[in-house]
Amino acid sequence: MAMQALSAQGLVKGLRRPPLVAAVLFVLSAGVWQAQASGGVGWATLGALGWYACLCLAYGTAVLPTSSYLVSKGGVALQLLGGYFVFNTLLLVLAVVSPLGMMANLMLLTVVALLWVAYRVQYRPFLDGYQDNLPSLLAIAVSGAAAGLWCADFRFPVLEDGQAAVFRTWQDMFFHAREISAFIQYHGLASFSDVRMAGLPAPFYHYGSYLSAAALALLSGAGAVEVYAGFQLPLGIFLSGLAAFVLVAYFWGAWPALAATVAIVLLPDAYQQGFANRYLSYHFLTQVNLGMLYGIACMALAWLCIFDGCRRGLYWPIVAGCVLTVVCLFYKAHFFVANALLIGLYPCVFFTRLGGLLRLLIGLGFIGGFVGVIAWSQQLTSVPVLRLDGSGATGYLLLLLDAFDPGALKNFFHSVLVEEHHSKPINALYATALLSLSTFGLWGAAFVGVWVVLWRRRPLAIAVFPVLIIGNYLLMSIGLAADAHNSVSPYELLNRPLGWAYFVVVAWTAGGGYYWLWGAGLPPRKLTRIGLAGAVCASLAAPWLLAANFQTFPALRGYAKYEDFNAVPACLVKAARFVRDNSRPDELIQASDFDPRYAVTALAERQSFVSKSMFGWQEAALQERVKEVEAFSRLADTEAVQTYALSNGLAWYILQPTTTVAWPAALLEQAVFSCGGYRVYYFGALWVSGSVYR
DSSP, rough: OOHHHHHHHHHHHHHHHHHHHHHHHHHHHHHHHHHHHHOOOOOOHHHHHHHHHHHHHHHHHGGGTOOHHHHHHHHHHHHHHHHHHHHHHHHHHHHHHHHHOOOHHHHHHHHHHHHHHHHTTTGGGSSHHHHHHHHHHHHHHHHHHHHHHHHTTTOOOOOEEETEEEEESSSHHHHHHHHHHHHOOOSSSSGGTTTTTOOOOOOOOGGGHHHHHHHHHHOOOOOHHHHIIIIIIHHHHHHHHHHHHHHHHHTOHHHHHHHHHHHHHOOOOOOIIIIIIIOOOOHHHHHTHHHHHHHHHHHHHHHHHOOOOOHOOOOOHHHHHHHHHHGGTOOOOHHHHHHHHHHHHHHHHOTSSOOHHHHHHHHHHHHHHHHHHHHHTOOOTOOOOOSSSEEEHHHHHHHHHHHHSSSSSHHHIIIIIISSOOOHHHHHHHHHHHHHHHTTTTTHHHHHHHHHGGGGGSSHHHHHHHHHHHHHHHHHHBOOOOTTTTTOOOOOOTTHHHHHHHHHHHHHHHHHHHHHHHSSSSOSSSHHHHHHHHHHHHHHHHHHHHHHHTTTTTTTTTTHHHHHHHHHHHHHHHHHHHHHHSSSSEEEEEEETTOSSHHHHHHHTTTTTTTTOOOOOHHHHHHHHHHHHHHTTTTTHHHOOOOOOOOHEEEEEOOTTTOOOOOHHHHHHOOSSHHHHEEEOOTTTTEEETTTTT
16 A cells, blocks of 8 residues: 555656646547557557556656756656657667566566656656646647648558558558567567568667557557557657757747747658759658658757757766767667767867867867777678768769659759769769758758857857758768668668758757747737747648658659559458468468568568568578578478478468469468468468368
8 A cells, every 4th residue: 555655646746737738648649640540549559658658758757857957948848758768768678688578578667667756756846837838748739740640641551442452651661560560579689580581680770769669569459560650650750849849949948949840840841842852851751761750859869968068067968968879879870870970079179167178189089989980890791881982972963863853953953963074073062052952942041041140149059050960961971982781772871861950950940030030938929929820730731731642752663653662462461461360479471472572571470481672682591591492382292391391480371373382282272361362371380281270
């Protein structure tokens, strides 16, 4: 009884009204996300979402005692955002080190949260009232609504004439869905497998964004594909809106920060403004590479700590910012690369508590260490090529020219960069113009105007921040070499930093523009307030109108319609679902076509024995396994087929109509499921002459 009373007392103290309102707003928003993706939402899902929101808010209390200034600006939005990264990162650590599995890890973190709230946390008074937290609560509401609107097109699946299930997302969706289900099934690092092949150690990757989605899938019973579309993707958009709020609240104040949130999650990017290059579109690129959204949110918190440490002359926020930068490796490694040098050097310039000579020596030492680490890392083929020699610019610019929609911009830049011959400096200027126009669009011009007016009104550390981010982005895009270690997408490091650069420019500009016009508070005139509220409501129309067919790529052949690149035969979907519903989580599956898009492994939610991935399968182990499976399909003896499957742990085989196997006719008749020429065979330990599951 005493324990229950203490826990209840702690929860009452911890979850005061603004956090409770934030939790309700989050549950309502996420419930809508899930409902529109899967056609409905059950009580189990709503309960899981409520539990998740309370855990994030509970872990968010870990950031509240750190800086009254930060929390007074960011309010409950900072609590929710910070809590997400504390909870989700701890869950990732447990997934790696704990053999207990996802459910046990979740229960452990729940107990820790209860103990933390009950015994440790004392909230600051500024979290008690609605007035101080109204902008942050509105930012939560706007971000939740925007996420739902951007993802309104992603209902799963859409059946076309009963023959094909059309998945209305980018093709990477199947990879993401499989990673979600994989984390439900993992029991520590030893159980991690490469999605392409069972038993092949998983490569380093930004896995952080999958943990919360896996937790929701486990607790709600929803499928991984539905959780991807109804939670993982919209949650990333939601977090990016909160990140804009907490960062700009530090720069300009809470009400300007709300303007930044609206600009980031609702307003059109450069492509949607008419600048014609989808490969440089912030909204498109961050949603088809959803790890970018999580990386943006993580880096925003890292920079927030750096600014706060420099302002107050304290070491621990600097350390926290550096730790968050490293943590970003596990959410979006490209943003770690794009920010690591700047994060390290910023305190050397602006941490005035230390003398100038000492900061200079520390900065030189950091640069030397940074260069040394890069030189060492280039010996590893798993690390992208990091060489600033400009050799990747030509190939990247040609890729961008191909990505332009037909029109005047494409014709102009093709003329000056390909048809005409200019000196390298002139070509660099044209390349800079292309990147600036098609990345920032009208926001670039707005930034220049706002910066010229306001740069003297803010500390130099804040005024130069967006300028450095823009310069760093352009330098990486024009100066880096192509990644010879990545044959499928060698220009990722030249391209992906645009997400962070766009985020900083738009958030800084929108917040600064509001501050320029009305200061840090609400406008004094009631009519102006009503007009601003109306403008926010009108802004909701942008994602609502632009969401249809959003993750297509009209300029690329074969990617103009979802039906062209992300349709799966309806019977193959049913076959994969049959395996999911009738198999153990640890059983392996093999598709006869080697599942190049990961559709089978994603829909079945089971580890693939081996696949010929569209992202590459050059490793010797993969090629050897492919040869084995090809030989397996040529076996003409039932006992030999069964022996190979049992000895290698291959439990399920989906034979497609286009695949020919040499198996005996008697074995071919023993399919446990068939639909439209797709047949499912079971070779697990319970295999008994095809009678299983009949």
